[in-house]
Amino acid sequence: MIHQRWSGKRALLAVTSMGLAAALVAGCGGTTKDNAESGSGSGANSEKVADPNAPIKEGLQIAFLPKEIDNPYENIVDEGGIAAVTELKGTGKEVGPSDASASSQVSYINTLVQQNQDAIVIAANDPNAVAPALKDAMEKGIAVVSYDSDAAVDARQVFVNQADSESIGRSQIQMVSEQIGGKGKIAILSATPNATNQNTWIEFMKDELKKPEYKDIELVTVAYGDDDDQKSFQETQALLSSNPDLKAIVSPTTVGISAAARYISSSPYKGKVVLTGLGTPNQMRQFIKDGTVKEFALWDPEQLGYLAGYAAAALASGQITGKEGEVLKAGKLGERKIGKNGEIILGPPTTFNADNIDDYDF
Amino acid sequence: MREKLLRWESILLLLCILVFVWGSASTPGFAETDNISFLLLDYTEVALLALALLPIILTGEIDLSVASILGFCSALTGVLWDAGMSFETIVPIVLVAGAVLGSLNATLIVKFALPALAVTIGTLGLYRGLAYVVLGDGAVTGFPDVYRPIATDTIPGTFLPYATLVVLVLGVLVAVVVHYTPVGRSLYAIGLGEQTARFSGIRVQRIKFVLYIVSGILCALASLVYTLRYNSARADNANGMELIAVAAVLLGGVSIFGGRGTVVGVASALLLMAGLRNVLFLNDVTNEIQNVINGLLLIVSVLVPVVANLVRRRRTPAAAATPGAPPPQETLPDPVGATAAPHGTPEEDQR
Numbered sequence: 086m087i088h089q090r091w092s093g094k095r096a097l098l099a100v101t102s103m104g105l106a107a108a109l110v111a112g113c114g115g116t117t118k119d120n121a122e123s124g125s126g127s128g129a130n131s132e133k134v135a136d137p138n139a140p141i142k143e144g145l146q147i148a149f150l151p152k153e154i155d156n157p158y159e160n161i162v163d164e165g166g167i168a169a170v171t172e173l174k175g176t177g178k179e180v181g182p183s184d185a186s187a188s189s190q191v192s193y194i195n196t197l198v199q200q201n202q203d204a205i206v207i208a209a210n211d212p213n214a215v216a217p218a219l220k221d222a223m224e225k226g227i228a229v230v231s232y233d234s235d236a237a238v239d240a241r242q243v244f245v246n247q248a249d250s251e252s253i254g255r256s257q258i259q260m261v262s263e264q265i266g267g268k269g270k271i272a273i274l275s276a277t278p279n280a281t282n283q284n285t286w287i288e289f290m291k292d293e294l295k296k297p298e299y300k301d302i303e304l305v306t307v308a309y310g311d312d313d314d315q316k317s318f319q320e321t322q323a324l325l326s327s328n329p330d331l332k333a334i335v336s337p338t339t340v341g342i343s344a345a346a347r348y349i350s351s352s353p354y355k356g357k358v359v360l361t362g363l364g365t366p367n368q369m370r371q372f373i374k375d376g377t378v379k380e381f382a383l384w385d386p387e388q389l390g391y392l393a394g395y396a397a398a399a400l401a402s403g404q405i406t407g408k409e410g411e412v413l414k415a416g417k418l419g420e421r422k423i424g425k426n427g428e429i430i431l432g433p434p435t436t437f438n439a440d441n442i443d444d445y446d447f
Numbered sequence: 448m449r450e451k452l453l454r455w456e457s458i459l460l461l462l463c464i465l466v467f468v469w470g471s472a473s474t475p476g477f478a479e480t481d482n483i484s485f486l487l488l489d490y491t492e493v494a495l496l497a498l499a500l501l502p503i504i505l506t507g508e509i510d511l512s513v514a515s516i517l518g519f520c521s522a523l524t525g526v527l528w529d530a531g532m533s534f535e536t537i538v539p540i541v542l543v544a545g546a547v548l549g550s551l552n553a554t555l556i557v558k559f560a561l562p563a564l565a566v567t568i569g570t571l572g573l574y575r576g577l578a579y580v581v582l583g584d585g586a587v588t589g590f591p592d593v594y595r596p597i598a599t600d601t602i603p604g605t606f607l608p609y610a611t612l613v614v615l616v617l618g619v620l621v622a623v624v625v626h627y628t629p630v631g632r633s634l635y636a637i638g639l640g641e642q643t644a645r646f647s648g649i650r651v652q653r654i655k656f657v658l659y660i661v662s663g664i665l666c667a668l669a670s671l672v673y674t675l676r677y678n679s680a681r682a683d684n685a686n687g688m689e690l691i692a693v694a695a696v697l698l699g700g701v702s703i704f705g706g707r708g709t710v711v712g713v714a715s716a717l718l719l720m721a722g723l724r725n726v727l728f729l730n731d732v733t734n735e736i737q738n739v740i741n742g743l744l745l746i747v748s749v750l751v752p753v754v755a756n757l758v759r760r761r762r763t764p765a766a767a768a769t770p771g772a773p774p775p776q777e778t779l780p781d782p783v784g785a786t787a788a789p790h791g792t793p794e795e796d797q798r
Binding site: 116118154180184193198199201213216 | 479673677679724
């Protein structure tokens with residue numbers, strides 16, 4: 086067969102020409118990171134003027150797009166949001182991917198644009214990957230609010246933050262330090278490596294650890310459970326077996342902390358290793374009661390969703406545009422001022438322990 | 448004629464038309480240009496992976512590492528871009544990297560005669576792991592606005608995205624090679640019986656080797672599209688996409704045992720999956736239900752030829768006794784398949 090006899094030469098030719106092409110292109114310079122940054126891309130709606138007295142439109146269609154549809158925490162947030170939308174005589178719905186990946190959220194954004202929703206409320210899996218689709222949506226006049234985990238700043242109008250990231254991060258360290266007596270090795274069990282919120286908190290946690298009063302605490306490693314129950318469970322197992330002298334695990338994600346608690350409660354580490362972080366009272370109740378966990382924190386996710394729902398409706402009705410200094414009227418939560426970069430803060434987190442956990446049901 | 452109408456490819460095309468007609472009639476927003484181009488764009492990478500997989504599966508092998516090669520190449524793109532290299536230089540490097548990863552698969556499968564399933568399950572994990580080694584947990588963004596439109600925009604004045612055009616051109620290329628060249632016929636021959644093909648003078652090893660390299664390059668190309676489309680290079684890009692691509696190929700009527708299947712079939716399957724997904728999305732059908740529907744479609748696609756074969760055999764009992772009776776692929780331009788059968792590889796064994 087002829088093609089076989091030739092293929093050796095052909096391969097050589099192909100490789101040489103590829104190399105030549107590469108060399109040629111490299112020689113000509115080309116588009117690099119430094120000269121590609123255009124820095125334009127201002128928000129499409131930034132020129133609009135807010136009318137604080139504009140009435141909230143009736144019949145608004147607002148969609149909530151969580152990181153993944155089966156995340157119990159975000160389900161609660163979205164319930165709160167949908168409640169707010171219903172209160173405002175609109176229609177709210179929750180849609181989302183079954184895996185916490187950036188690309189699957191993009192498909193949903195495009196779908197929501199096509200459905201002519203009035204507003205999209207999103208917890209971004211990857212701030213940049215969702216940005217082009219969100220910008221498209223804003224260009225078509227759809228209000229975009231991010232909550233829980235921010236999208237790129239120019240790809241949304243308002244970011245509803247649960248609490249300011251700094252106080253969350255620092256309070257995690259304060260909480261764990263108190264429980265281990267300010268001494269020993271700790272590890273962090275996070276969600277996905279790219280989750281914006283997690284990474285910001287972890288940065289502040291590391292920063293807090295630099296303070297002299299924490300000099301005896303050593304952060305051994307950051308593990309990633311991908312907000313997947315099973316993976317988080319296994320990561321906990323791995324953390325504990327590879328670091329026998331580990332004193333505490335901090336898991337600032339609801340999926341992580343409950344999976345970790347489940348592992349620890351049935352292992353010899355129970356009572357010896359401290360577990361704390363961010364969790365929901367319903368998921369953690371049994372572990373507080375059986376002594377696996379002493380204390381953890383969280384804000385009220387329902388209120389977070391509620392606030393995001395109000396922000397979305399206000400944006401879609403022209404009451405706010407997301408500029409710093411504007412005031413959002415958020416129903417039963419009162420008023421919130423919009424901060425720098427369109428950020429709205431819900432408030433400080435609540436700490437849960439054996440004394441107060443039964444007062445909460447979410 | 449009746450055979451032709453009953454072929455799986457025809458059924459798929461009909462299903463495609465049904466989905467699109469049903470979508471435009473029932474779902475507002477479906478038939479809009481924007482939506483159609485988005486629907487096509489959303490399946491570009493899957494289509495590229497499917498094109499890489501099709502010839503491999505035709506020979507009876509498999510490559511499950513396709514999405515991991517995509518992930519690795521995306522991570523590599525990110526690292527090089529972050530290091531300040533020009534995008535024009537990155538493109539050939541990434542394509543070569545894809546070829547290298549593909550040839551590693553090929554070496555293990557062809558030279559060491561290891562089972563492709565085991566090898567590519569291994570490299571599925573290996574390449575994904577390497578992607579994390581290269582780029583770590585972060586994401587790289589800010590790819591040039593000059594090139595991004597290639598992956599996101601449509602040809603001016605039409606609904607056809609540039610990326611889909613690339614897929615179409617490559618699809619035609621693959622179709623010509625597979626259906627109208629000696630190499631293509633060799634693929635079917637290898638799939639129907641590797642020994643026979645080897646004894647007929649087909650350089651089985653060399654062909655397989657090249658297929659895996661081509662697969663690597665196509666995956667690298669898909670990674671460039673993916674990275675530009677989402678403007679985000681990450682190690683976990685396209686995680687799990689290999690299963691969607693394999694599903695598309697099988698749904699397209701390609702036999703997992705090799706030797707049977709057409710490019711038209713795979714193309715229709717891709718269009719059907721993309722269309723169905725879009726319609727279901729627009730109607731707020733959840734991902735779980737969509738997975739159920741896709742799963743059922745896949746099972747049906749595997750089941751139909753088997754059932755058809757059973758029915759046919761029951762009708763003409765003589766056909767079962769004659770080893771040379773070539774079942775459904777008689778409509779293919781495939782003389783090798785017909786000559787391969789008498790050498791003692793009964794088709795029935797392979798279903």
